[in-house]
Amino acid sequence: MAKDLVQPGAVIDGFTVGECVHRGGMATLWSVTRPDIPTPLLMKIPRVSEGEDPAAIVSFEMEQMILPRLSGPHVPAWYATGDFAHQAYVVIEPIPGKTLYSRLGELPLACEEARVIGWKIATALADLHRQNVIHHDIKPSSIMFRPSGEAVLIDFGLSHHNQLPDLLQEEFRLPYGTAPYMAPERLLGVRDDPRSDLFSLGVLLYFFTTGVRPFGESETLRGMRRRLWRDPYPPRKLRPDYPPWLQEVVLRCLEIEPVWRYPTASQLAFELAHPDEIKLTARAERLNCDPFSTVWRRRFNGNLTQPRGKSGVAAQLASGPIVAIALDLTEGSAALNEALRVTTERILATLPSARLACLNVLKLGRVTIDKTLDEEGKNKHIDRLVTLKHWASPLKLDQNRLTTHVLEAVDPAAAILDFAQANHVDHIVIGARQNSLVRTLLGSVSARVAAEAPCTVTVVRPPRLASLYEPDQGPQDGSDDRSMPAL
Amino acid sequence: MVGLIAEETVLLAVFADIHANRQAFSACLDFARAHGAERFICLGDYVGYGADPEWTVETVMDLVDKGALAVRGNHDNAIGTPAETMNAEAQAAIEWTRGRLSAAQRRFLAELPLMLQEDDRLYVHSEASTPAKWHYVQSTAEAGRSLLATAAHITFCGHIHRPALYSMSVTGKMTSFVPTSGVTVQLLQGRRWLTVLGSVGQPRDGDPAASFAMFDTSSREITFCRVPYDVDAAAKRIRENGLPIWLADRLSVGR
Numbered sequence: 001m002a003k004d005l006v007q008p009g010a011v012i013d014g015f016t017v018g019e020c021v022h023r024g025g026m027a028t029l030w031s032v033t034r035p036d037i038p039t040p041l042l043m044k045i046p047r048v049s050e051g052e053d054p055a056a057i058v059s060f061e062m063e064q065m066i067l068p069r070l071s072g073p074h075v076p077a078w079y080a081t082g083d084f085a086h087q088a089y090v091v092i093e094p095i096p097g098k099t100l101y102s103r104l105g106e107l108p109l110a111c112e113e114a115r116v117i118g119w120k121i122a123t124a125l126a127d128l129h130r131q132n133v134i135h136h137d138i139k140p141s142s143i144m145f146r147p148s149g150e151a152v153l154i155d156f157g158l159s160h161h162n163q164l165p166d167l168l169q170e171e172f173r174l175p176y177g178t179a180p181y182m183a184p185e186r187l188l189g190v191r192d193d194p195r196s197d198l199f200s201l202g203v204l205l206y207f208f209t210t211g212v213r214p215f216g217e218s219e220t221l222r223g224m225r226r227r228l229w230r231d232p233y234p235p236r237k238l239r240p241d242y243p244p245w246l247q248e249v250v251l252r253c254l255e256i257e258p259v260w261r262y263p264t265a266s267q268l269a270f271e272l273a274h275p276d277e278i279k280l281t282a283r284a285e286r287l288n289c290d291p292f293s294t295v296w297r298r299r300f301n302g303n304l305t306q307p308r309g310k311s312g313v314a315a316q317l318a319s320g321p322i323v324a325i326a327l328d329l330t331e332g333s334a335a336l337n338e339a340l341r342v343t344t345e346r347i348l349a350t351l352p353s354a355r356l357a358c359l360n361v362l363k364l365g366r367v368t369i370d371k372t373l374d375e376e377g378k379n380k381h382i383d384r385l386v387t388l389k390h391w392a393s394p395l396k397l398d399q400n401r402l403t404t405h406v407l408e409a410v411d412p413a414a415a416i417l418d419f420a421q422a423n424h425v426d427h428i429v430i431g432a433r434q435n436s437l438v439r440t441l442l443g444s445v446s447a448r449v450a451a452e453a454p455c456t457v458t459v460v461r462p463p464r465l466a467s468l469y470e471p472d473q474g475p476q477d478g479s480d481d482r483s484m485p486a487l
Numbered sequence: 488m489v490g491l492i493a494e495e496t497v498l499l500a501v502f503a504d505i506h507a508n509r510q511a512f513s514a515c516l517d518f519a520r521a522h523g524a525e526r527f528i529c530l531g532d533y534v535g536y537g538a539d540p541e542w543t544v545e546t547v548m549d550l551v552d553k554g555a556l557a558v559r560g561n562h563d564n565a566i567g568t569p570a571e572t573m574n575a576e577a578q579a580a581i582e583w584t585r586g587r588l589s590a591a592q593r594r595f596l597a598e599l600p601l602m603l604q605e606d607d608r609l610y611v612h613s614e615a616s617t618p619a620k621w622h623y624v625q626s627t628a629e630a631g632r633s634l635l636a637t638a639a640h641i642t643f644c645g646h647i648h649r650p651a652l653y654s655m656s657v658t659g660k661m662t663s664f665v666p667t668s669g670v671t672v673q674l675l676q677g678r679r680w681l682t683v684l685g686s687v688g689q690p691r692d693g694d695p696a697a698s699f700a701m702f703d704t705s706s707r708e709i710t711f712c713r714v715p716y717d718v719d720a721a722a723k724r725i726r727e728n729g730l731p732i733w734l735a736d737r738l739s740v741g742r
Contacts, residue, residue, distance in 0.1 A: 065673060
């Protein structure tokens with residue numbers, strides 16, 4: 001092992017070096033302090049001396065560029081960067097505890113625990129992808145958890161930032177990363193598809209719930225290339241009690257073609273947050289790998305080997321938003337619900353990967369505490385689910401793009417806002433009733449949702465009611481295509 | 488080549504391929520000044536294509552008087568060296584331009600250096616290995632050739648009218664990148680960089696907005712900027728002056 005150039009007690013750009021807390025293949029980690037920063041700090045120093053892997057330098061440069069741009073609870077906070085001209089380092093927030101790697105001795109985990117872990121990682125990935133970064137090295141040793149529960153992604157040395165030069169682009173002839181977790185398209189040199197991270201998360205979920213790595217541990221290119229045509233054993237073959245919904249999720253993440261995986265990490269997180277709502281396809285029940293004919297076709301007529309159009313991270317995320325429609329199912333809302341459906345159709349027409357969550361709020365009494373619903377209440381709940389599905393059926397959405405939710409709450413606006421926050425909803429579509437006695441008494445749900453939502457809100461009004469407000473508008477009001485045909 | 492040692496930290500505004508487009512250059516200068524630019528670098532091709540060569544050269548001469556740096560481009564060279572080979576439209580614009588410029592302006596263009604070095608930065612119109620041959624940098628191989636020809640840490644050039652950013656690692660590996668406007672990139676010390684500026688006066692990357700860049704010499708951060716300007720007015724000037732019509736039309740499509 002090369003001798004460390006940095007020693008405890010050394011001072012680098014005002015940071016006093018303490019003990020060495022980790023020696024990895026690419027870098028060493030030191031606890032450091034600086035008088036003006038009260039919290040503990042971690043300094044990461046790359047191994048760049050002679051004989052070390054040249055990849056260490058390039059991946060460290062990548063980390064130097066990417067870390068300062070990241071923010072939020074799912075990444076370590078960044079404090080400082082030192083350049084290779086003097087002493088290369090990055091100073092970041094230390095995340096207490098161990099990485100997920102420490103759990104390998106406990107595998108397989110219970111499916112419920114794995115679901116929660118998967119949901120947390122998918123949520124972290126959604127936040128990372130939103131910041132234009134693809135991690136490209138999702139594996140147990142890259143994942144930690146804050147005491148508050150959020151997953152924290154570490155090690156961005158192999159990452160790709162969609163708005164920065166990709167220094168790993170031509171650096172290595174072979175794809176660089178962790179072989180068992182690497183997505184098949186990576187083997188073909190594709191570095192700009194965020195769904196590569198969903199594949200790696202699928203490998204992790206498969207491994208954590210079966211104790212077996214789906215593509216083994218082969219490090220040779222030949223061994224790794226097999227995943228371009230050969231699908232893994234379905235988890236149910238290894239573990240007969242494996243829940244179908246979990247197999248559905250895991251195998252969808254492990255689809256060879258990125259386009260068959262979840263369109264976005266947010267959508268995967270959404271599924272893992274609502275396991276009861278997961279639409280089961282043929283994937284869920286499979287007990288065997290794909291037949292030889294399919295594998296043969298993939299191997300020799302592979303779609304993945306076709307050149308593909310370049311897609312930006314942001315553009316791809318934008319094409320797969322989660323859209324929530326808040327519906328009122330009480331009497332007299334037919335016209336409004338029809339207007340909502342027209343608006344929804346227009347939104348979905350432009351977004352082939354969007355998914356739709358149909359919401360209805362079952363209002364609970366403010367005084368009575370409905371802890372467990374009585375028989376009648378339960379029926380009401382199911383009735384509403386049926387009505388929501390009925391409303392959505394003319395949209396002819398693929399089942400895995402649609403979910404229905406009846407939220408039980410005292411405060412409808414708060415329930416919709418909570419749902420949007422918890423599920424990373426990108427767009428809320430809600431109707432506004434007008435001239436209603438309820439609205440006068442209780443205030444407008446749509447106005448409050450529009451004012452407080454963390455995302456875009458479209459407020460829809462039925463055409464007939466809108467015209468009531470403009471009875472004498474002449475043809476000059478051409479902007480209102482609801483009441484006037486275009487002249 | 489002339490070598491200069493600049494003072495400490497400054498925010499540079501770097502312009503390439505202004506091509507006598509007064510509307511675009513004015514908009515870029517205003518934008519740069521509003522964003523704190525302290526020093527101007529002009530990478531050549533002040534004339535050709537556009538209909539306001541007198542104003543443009545006058546403006547560049549004035550900037551140079553006040554400390555700006557400027558190098559010569561192939562269109563500037565063609566004013567004094569009619570042998571320069573060009574396509575028909577470019578040639579027509581050059582012939583027209585030559586008659587518009589004063590003797591002092593023509594002399595200013597002819598006497599501009601091909602390359603200038605300031606600290607560890609090199610400014611050149613086309614590329615640094617054979618600057619008088621006006622080769623285009625369109626690939627990592629061409630970018631590498633330019634970087635290997637000099638010791639400069641960062642080379643700034645223009646000439647192809649499409650922004651790009653190339654880097655070379657310590658082991659000589661190249662990367663290429665199409666910059667996102669408005670997103671700052673730190674030019675890391677550990678590698679060498681070739682920064683290809685987009686064009687102020689005749690962008691050809693499909694975005695008609697004027698293109699230039701700002702560079703912070705202390706943080707070594709570059710930001711590629713896009714500035715919308717009155718394209719119709721610039722195109723109208725070209726038509727009014729009887730220049731080839733395509734030179735007006737291409738401005739609105741950025742091709």
